[in-house]
Amino acid sequence: MPPSGWASRRLDSSDMHLTNLLPPPDLESGTLRVIPLGGLGEVGRNMTVFEYEGRVLVVDCGVLFPEEQQPGVDLILPDFGPIRDKLDAIEAVVLTHGHEDHIGALPYLLRERNDIPIVGSRLTLALVDPKLREHRLREPVHHVVREGDRMSFGPFDLEFVAVNHSIPDALAVAIRTPAGMALVTGDFKMDQLPLDGRITDLRAFARLGEEGVDLFLTDSTNAEVPGFTTSERNITPAIEQVFRTSEQRIIVACFASHMHRVQQILDAAAKHGRKVGYVGRSMVRNMAIAADLGYLTVPDGVVRDAKEIAELPPSKQVLLSTGSQGEPMSALSRIANGTHNFVHLAPGDTVLLASSLIPGNENSVSRVINGLTRLGANVVHKGNALVHVSGHASAGELLYTYNIVRPKNVMPVHGEVRHLVANADLARAVGIENVVLAEDGYVVDLRDGVASIVGKVDVGLVFVDGNTVGDVTEIELKDRLILAEEGFISVIVVVDSVSGKVSAGPEIHARGHVWEDSDFDPIRQPIIDAVNAVIAEGATDTYAMQQAVRRTIGRWVGTKMRRRPMIIPVVIEA
């Protein structure tokens, strides 16, 4: 029975409203332990750790992008804490595909132990390479695999299966151990007529199902969406329509990893006598990699340098750009606000956002659409045309998959709580009774064919800020948010160490409000008096004096302005 928003769900102890999980017991022999370090409870920073008799296998190692309440943060990593004392026990890191939320954190893991073997498909490892070079990591230990390959690492006997996704060369991985077989779908969908002909290998899933899948880790991203994910082919007519009706320049924005989409654009351009230039560093780099490795077929002479393209007659131009999520510094954003150095939008140009709108990015994308519209562009996007489809299986595909694999246990992964729960509902709907609902840090043991939550390890968000990792924690973020919402006032008083009295100040420096120096005049003397008072009471260290300053100015600002800026009182003895 398909899931609906209506049915009351029968909940049991495996459901995730358990908040009081204890640390797990020691790992017993004959048990496969699974610990998600990221990707469960958020869409991003996917990383799952498998442990068997002291040896470790890691599947994926990605990043999560920050929200607006995490200002100044560039990236969020999975928390390596639970495996930090086991780095040497890591047999390999398997990368299912080349998206940032599966490979972006790998350099940070390799910085901790740089000879961990990396296993992945050819395109996936080719996309990992530049990252490792950026981080100045030594030539890593590579194992290129393709669908059908089997390879062992310690007690983990791996078999790779082709899956269809929004980036080529994506793999699912079966992990056989004496404790049972885990099958990880990675990110997948099941387009039956994919543009590159590489379908998700359901027959392999069937074969593994016959053998017996003990634990099935499945992509929950679109589990809430009923029906089936539209085929990529269905976009071709919409792209064709844009090319047929546009009289001037065409700018297309899509992900730099979406090679199939780029292929559709190149083909349309060739058909309509236009040339294509790539704009944006990652677009240029990724398309070069894809073309070199044969994942992109570039029609003769169609691709030129973007600056050359921008000089052609507008009706001959196609610019393929990054920035489809409205990222502020991206090429498309700069085009939208008129600050790009060589792409200057003109009325009558068409901009095609051939991409998804990742939840959370609605504001930035809207800003870009408004900017482009204001400059006179005709903006085509998934809100007004069929120009993008998801890369993830919807409920319909997940049901097929559960029925074909018929695993003993299911563990939904890759989603926020709402997605994981919707995925769990699907598995239960086809009759799979044991569904483990976990979040990051939960410890799941597979033993004698039964998977269950046995405890939880401490994990948190690990922030990358500039070139520091973990130097910014939630405490600093709280401070930053106070600074953002309230500003700060720095109050400095100098106390003469000889006379024991205030000798200079208060110097008051404030930011975040339109405060003039003179605004603080009424409180200066009271501050001096307050400090002198605590000195008279016998205080000899500056701490008590600083507290007096804090109280005096804090109360005054609170009353006068009803604000609570951060107060930095400093008393210096000189």
Place this chain on the structure above:
Amino acid sequence: MPPSGWASRRLDSSDMHLTNLLPPPDLESGTLRVIPLGGLGEVGRNMTVFEYEGRVLVVDCGVLFPEEQQPGVDLILPDFGPIRDKLDAIEAVVLTHGHEDHIGALPYLLRERNDIPIVGSRLTLALVDPKLREHRLREPVHHVVREGDRMSFGPFDLEFVAVNHSIPDALAVAIRTPAGMALVTGDFKMDQLPLDGRITDLRAFARLGEEGVDLFLTDSTNAEVPGFTTSERNITPAIEQVFRTSEQRIIVACFASHMHRVQQILDAAAKHGRKVGYVGRSMVRNMAIAADLGYLTVPDGVVRDAKEIAELPPSKQVLLSTGSQGEPMSALSRIANGTHNFVHLAPGDTVLLASSLIPGNENSVSRVINGLTRLGANVVHKGNALVHVSGHASAGELLYTYNIVRPKNVMPVHGEVRHLVANADLARAVGIENVVLAEDGYVVDLRDGVASIVGKVDVGLVFVDGNTVGDVTEIELKDRLILAEEGFISVIVVVDSVSGKVSAGPEIHARGHVWEDSDFDPIRQPIIDAVNAVIAEGATDTYAMQQAVRRTIGRWVGTKMRRRPMIIPVVIEA
């Protein structure tokens, strides 16, 4: 021909990519001048100023809610700058309906001149009342009007027309002057079977069209959406389904202004033997107003105090709550994270988000849905059930309206750029040639039946922060964002005024990063040396010394951490 994303639009000089508009010429006799102060280029803070021969009429006066890049800001007002020297010339403020983005800024206008007559429907003025009392404004000059009324204010001869919207008692207003007639739709849609039976009066629009509408100001919010806005009645089955299948408590979140929706909930509760409690201050207050004035029919005994309701058996409970947009401090958010003082969610409860998802709020709503899901609730929302419809006309309704009114000129209002342009396309599609695309601050003159942009006045965002208005400007917000993303470092040095040398410090206080005091040890002596150096070069004022401090620490932090925190260097002479 219906608009599509495809057609290249023929653009002319009235289009908005004119960025170099000058201040307008003086207003000539016989000309109706229209200046939008808010609502064009953003969805919110609607306020339009009409001027004729020195007299002014204001239509609506609403607020805009801040985005995440406007931290610490509570509200954003329209910029009253252009009318500040004309306050005494304001004949009246007409309020089309009681939503915040149309009435929320009125108290701030009345604070500048408290006897401006306010004109609106009975419910609209009843919702304005508590706001004025909160701001301690004297009993204002009220004129209650209803559809069909005509009333003059100076040269403005007003006629009111019923329109259907997502709040009862909404009005459109025709403004007749010797220079021509302007017709303002206000916010509207055209549900032909509205729950309260009060349709948008198309016959009145037709009559006005026959007379001749010179300038038609139309609601652009849903102009990009093809087809017709679904009727409110279509939601009833979905609500019925929730009530029929829920075994435990039902919590419904919707806007405190959406009385029709509340009526549907009350009726369903009565039918299924449940009682209803209101949670959230504005819900309690607004439903009391609505019930008193007859806009809400409360079935006998169905509504009780929320705390009483929460004590009933779960299968008898309905709690109607604010917080449908995931507002952090709202009742629903507190329920979702388990911190509400008397509503404790249990597994099996149903939460129905019977509301729109206002663009921009996706993250906060998702946070709430995840929180509720984690607590075991079954969450029903517009993504998985037909439980909300828009309050605004879609393209289909707008086309009907243009064809019936056949105005000489159209000026799209109430929308971001993308919405305004889509609305303009609709007007042109039916053959209306003169469409004025304006944004906030543009000055539009209607003269001899032709409306055109004649210039622009300076307007900006006016921020309300706590109880201050305009004390926070974009400069302070920029500062706040730097503080948020980078933190700050305060460096204090004391110079002995006698010896002319550094006598204490540097005291370094930093926030926003995990900086220890000892982290700064390497740079302390260089700071002292830098200050002593500029003193030795003859500097006598602290400014040059502070710059030396700034350079020294700024360069060091930039190199060492690749961050650029705000630096506050202070040199005090003591």
